[in-house]
Amino acid sequence: MDFALLDVQKRMGTYATDDEIGTLDVTQEDPQALPVARIAVTSPEYADLDELFGAIDTLVKPRLEALDGVASAEIEGDAEKEIRVILDPYLLEAFGLTDSTVVQQIQQANQDVSGGRIEESDQSYQVKGMGRLTDITEIENLIVGQRAGAAAEGSSAAEAGAGAGTAAGAATEPELRVPVYVKDVGRVILEYAERVTIVRLNGVECLGIAIYKEADASTVSVVQTVLTDIEQLRLDLPNVGFTVVENQARFIEAAVQEVEEAAFYGALLAVGVLFLFLRSITVTMVIGLAIPVSILATFTLMYFQNLTLNIMTLGGLALGAGMLVDNAIVVIENIYRRLELGADPYEAAAKGASDVGVAILASTLTTVSVFLPIVYVQGLVGELFEEQAWTVVFSLLSSLIVAMTVVPMIASRLLRQKSSDGKPKQRRLYRAGLSLALDHKLVVCVLIVISAGVTFQLALAIPMEFIPREDQGLFNVDVALPEGSRLEMTDRVAERVGSMIQELGSADVATVYSRSGQDPARVTNVTNPSGPNRTNLSVALSTGPRRSIAEMVEAIDRELAEIPDLEAKYELQETALQGVLGAEAAPLQLEIIGDDLDTLRRLTAEVGALIEELPAVYNVRTSFQGGQPEIDLNLQDDVVAAFGLTPQSLIADLERRLTGEVAGELSKDQRSRDIRVGFEDVTLNELRSIRIDTAEGAVLTLGDIADPRTVEGPREILREDQRRIGRISGYLV
Template identity: 35%
Template sequence: MNLTKLSVKRPVTIVMVTLIVVLLGVVSLTRLPIDLLPQFSLPIAIVQTQYNGVGPQEIENLVTKPLEQSIGTVSNIENVSSISSEGSSVIIAEFNFGTDMDFASLEMREKVDMIKGFLPEGANDPMVLKIDPNAMPVMEASLSGSDDLSSLQRFAEDELSPRLERLEGVASVNINGGYQKEISVKADLHLLQNYGISMDTLSQIIGAQNMSLPGGTVEKGIQNLTIRTTGEFKDIEEIRNLPITLPTGGTIPLSDVAEVNLENKEVKSISKINGKPSISISVQKQSGTNTVSVSSRINDELEKIQEEFPTRDIKVVIDQADFINLSINTVLKSGALGAVLAMIILFLFLRNIRTTLIVGTAIPVSIIATFSLIYFNGITLNLMTLGGLALGIGMLVDNSIVVLENIYRYRRDGYSKSESAVKGTKEVAMAVTASTLTTVAVFLPIVFVEGITSTIFKELALTVTFSLLASLAVSLTLVPMLSSQILNVDINNEEKSKRKSFILHSFDKGFAKLESIYKRVLSWSLGHRKSTIIIALLVFSLSIASLIPVGAEFIPATDEGQFTVSVNLPVGSELDRTREVVEDVENRLEDMDIIDTVFTTIGSGGAFSMGGSTENQATITGVLKKEREESTFNVAENIREKLSNIAGADINVDVTSNAMGPASMGGAPVSIEIKGQDLDRLEDISEDFVSIIESVEGTREVSSNIGEGIPEVEVDIDSLKASNYGLTTAQIGNAVKSVVSGTTASRYTTEGNEIDIVLKGNDLYSENLENLKNLPINTPMGSQISLEKVADVKIVNGPISINRDSQSRMVTVNSKIQERDLSSVITDIEEKLEDYDLENGYSYEIAGENEQLEEAFGDLGLALVLAIILVYMILASQFESLLHPFTIMFTVPLSIAGGALGLFITNRTVNVTSLIGAIMLIGIVVNNAIVLIDYINTRRKNGEERNLAIKNAGPIRLRPILMTTLTTVLGLLPIAIGLGEGSEIQAPMATVVIGGLLLSTILTLVLIPVMYTVFDDISLKFKK
């Protein structure tokens, strides 16, 4: 090749070009942003509408259905679902992956604007919001100390939050769990009645007295001065002494009819760390920013704040960057170890430090060059890109091994350095180019894969492609140039060094024996072709059969050392009752030494809460110690047993996994959607399904999302009776709200903070139902009546929420799985549900993670078929034959069988990552067959008889084939072992490649020559 000749003739030029490439790569590496996964947006948007005081069925008919029908016409939409609850409609629109969400949300707003004029009067304008998966908190911290929670809250809001929000990359800081102050004005309704004052009048007086207003301008000489009238409250005593004008003309101080105190607002949420009250701090990063760098800046700022305020204790509970750094370090260590193992194999085969170093240059040069390609394509340094490099490390030297081994053979035959470099490279150039193209080609079909699978693995495919193309360039330029300069062959010195080195001598002796065995096996197989093919078929069948007990899942769960305990009490439970249950949970976790930190939030619905009261809910996040032997999954199982006998609460324990991010947002592992129209019948069916699923081995924490009736006090106003007293429904409703809940009459400014002045009746009327019935209502005639005279006060079950999917009502039954794979559990559930008699008009489908699994497997199956076709086309063009490529393609089923055997031996499941490994195998395993068949053809062109050419070519190509196989296998071995954080995702991929490569190599050396003769005979018959 001209390029090779140029490299040999112009070594200085090649060295300079290589140095420039390395320099660009190093600079690119320093500029590459680091993250856990590739950046992408989730194609989901929601439309939220408030219509206060309206039940879910009315919300469904008046708001949700019209909006659903309008939104359903938006382009690229995949599914529309909704939740209609008391006073609220939430519609979730899911789009196809790859949809531009900016344009999609704009089109949604247009459709909503067209329909909002037809929505009922009183309904708020619908809001269209995009869901950003990158908006999840990158850091959760707690603030505690000797001060009370109110002081800590003010410190967090006034000092901590502004300083963090100023940092580059920080989007927002949420503070939760503290006390907020308010001025409580509790009026005595009987005294107000005696003085002839209403609650509305009192609220107006408080608001009117606490004002500062502009008064225009006044001239003073040549100046215009602004006028400002001030009358704001200066202290609480001034509020107590506020003069209240009576209808009779006199005045009384506010304290005569009301108690005025500075109090804490009613607590709606509680945060604790290791059982102690604290303030929770949640930090979100800006979309598209680098998680690691943002986290680093936050940690640096928190350290400064801690030094400035030593009495406050700031503790980072969850930091996403920790797992990212640990995962990336794991991949880097695995890659480095794989490279070292590959170099050792090279040295054992080549027996020369110079030749080893020549081939060894392919690894660092190819990787560093890849960093430049990654940078200029806008790809981040993440678990997928680094995993791609680690997976490719063993393959990076394959081309260089084949080239150098051939150059080395020519040197041993007496050719000069330059001649050996040119002739040796030219002879195998087409073979290594074809083998590289076949490996690269198998990644092209991933472009056609849709959904989260494509988004996550596209960058891995690009990284492997970049690195292999770089290694091809190195093998055809740098390797022959270095060989022409420093490759020395001295057979006498080699023999002396082997005698001196026991390891080299033993290795050569072992290889010679292996070569002798291979010659005999090859000779026998050529003479017993039918027997060889039958043996290969038996091995293939048994290996494929090993997949039966393996099972399948979507993405392997990662052990990140975190777990979450979700506590749900019956709807309507008070915060204090929830706190009691949580304290019981915390006490049971105290004796588990493996737990480092327990972070508790009571009364919070979480990041994706759709609103409503959450005082009955709590979340306990546990962080395990880094130095531990037990897995998080085992710890979670122990916790389930400890908490199993807590009565009156629904408690779920989950292992937290952020590694795949939105990849795991498809719902519970088992999720069955039941559709129909009658809510009562749907509830009955869902209860039956819960019982059926609970009977399946491996299912855990089975539940239905059918809304539980909310106990509430209903004030049913009799409009006829109310009109007799001159009252309207609005007047009565406002009177009840102002007495029980209170109204914010004004705001009091002190020390730069604004505090609500809340006016309400005393607590007497909210203590029990009888007192509420006697709540006094002022009439326009100046008299006072009790509430029960115009309304029926009773306890009822409030309406449930209504879930819809594809414009049909739906109930979902969810389940987690334990100690079984998803595929086998789903199979057992489907068998049991087949016997269930489901009436007409009702249907069910299995969604959740299983739906993602089926979609991903379908897409990857198509990619697998396309990869096989592309590889065949490349082989056909290389060999100028339509028949010979079939010989080589026999390695593909053998490799897939080997991958299946690898999963069986390691007890790993078939999942998305292992299927990606199978696709990679198609491009890798044909390389050995290409090198072998290409050399057989070369010898036949030189005049050798077919069988003789095979018997000579096989042993000669045995060394490079074993070298390339072992370097790839050992390069992947550290990843396949799966040690360290984040390795669970890459390990199945590496396992499939190793298993497939080992089995296919063994059979390639024997079966492919046999198949070559079979197809050659067929070709001769056609020619005749």
């Protein structure tokens, strides 16, 4: 996969030099890149979230990133203020200035310059010009231009009145110039930057910390280390609350514990079955000792193979727990037979093991030959089952060695010579049952056919799925509003939905953690897009007796169905393994391939409508559904060319007018804030009246050279083999 990624990057690298392409990234999807833990941070002590953001950014974030195995700790919520210089276009025009002039003056005043070096006696001095801005007041009092002063105008008038007594060629005094400050052409304020994410915990706006682990680090160990440090942070910052809302290690630990318990009970049941049939505590103990000894030997081989104790390796041990005693049973049975024939314990142990050595070797290697080829399987199956195959192979080889060495040794010490009674009770019962079956062949055949038919019917009734889903007490509600919805509106809906979930769940709901807007963890996830019109609510249920997730989802869905223009999707909390297996993607996906875009759009809508009528399918979406509203500027090419304008310069001027331009940073109290120079927010009705200056000095408006029209852009553009695709996706009930 790495070579394929490099090949794609080389091919796509030629397009990165295109001027119309800002950035071109080719990355490999990695479910391990998802955060292993999320922590909500709240505090009533700080006046606003900006102060809390500063404390987290300077105190908590560096500390967590310094922990072993932690790759990064990303702050969610981006509640950070910036310094905005809001210019007045009329004042700029009155003073003969432009926004570019203001940006240049701020940039020139906000830098440190080196003035060379002075050497005197034995000392050398570095000359520096310290010009960094440190306060908003300094920005307001920054000189950005000059204008004619009132005193100069008055003196000029007086001189004109007394001009009769003055020589015509006399020199005039220089004109008095008055500086123009930033505060003269606009206002400087400190306010929140344009937010892309809003985070809430139980309806209260807060910040979040997403913990990402290093590629080769253990999820469990990283999360445990982070949680330990969080406990210390609670002591160091008593006024700040830390709430763990997502914990991937909890699911892994629970799964590993279940597998460990299954392996233990499996080994215990195997020993119990042995005692039931052998009816001898001594023989059962000899065979039972083969299980822990074989497992210890398996651990040794796993260590040299660099295998870890995880779900797959422990599953291999649980799978091999019953097979570990197979070889020991064969050896001990033959030793027991030798003892009944009169041999002494040492001779019975030696000859009993040697008699069946070739047979159990062939049997073990036969089983090993089934699992060993899995080690060489490539792709997803190989990644999943390679460690399990190695574990089973190691356990079987260990059981063979234990059966040929440890079992005969213990048997020679514990077993004693016995005589055969010839006709034990078990043999009489077995012969009686066998004779009964042979005397009624037809009845036996009919029972076999009936049993096979019942088994087949029961197999058809069992639900089938790739990865089982279980109620782990945590599920997500993905809510989507119509494309183009603002983040503030999405946040209000998220707050309303969160409070509704808490009311419906009552004591069953522990926490509701919502993330509205752009989610960095889901930017590259095509199946779960994020944006200002989407919010994700992570609902954690309380421990102990409670309603199931299915019951909670049913109650929530009934309420959300009454909210218009709202689409909801429900997902169980899933691990990175389920992400690798595609459990996060919609299970029902249909693609229509064609060249005509209009026909493709129509067929996709018709097929989507038919699928939506099926009762077993919900959340049906198409790739043409709900595009982002856009404003297309239909430029008048003749007018643009007549005034010496270009589309590139127009777009650049328009971008500065709408979003502003960052002129630098202001550093204070160990924090850096952007200085953004721009204008007041423009409404849709004011778009046509935006001023456009030409190189010849002409003043135009955007409406003079363009015809803005609101259209619906595509939500996504899909291609396969260079052909357009219309995709329909849906979720099964």
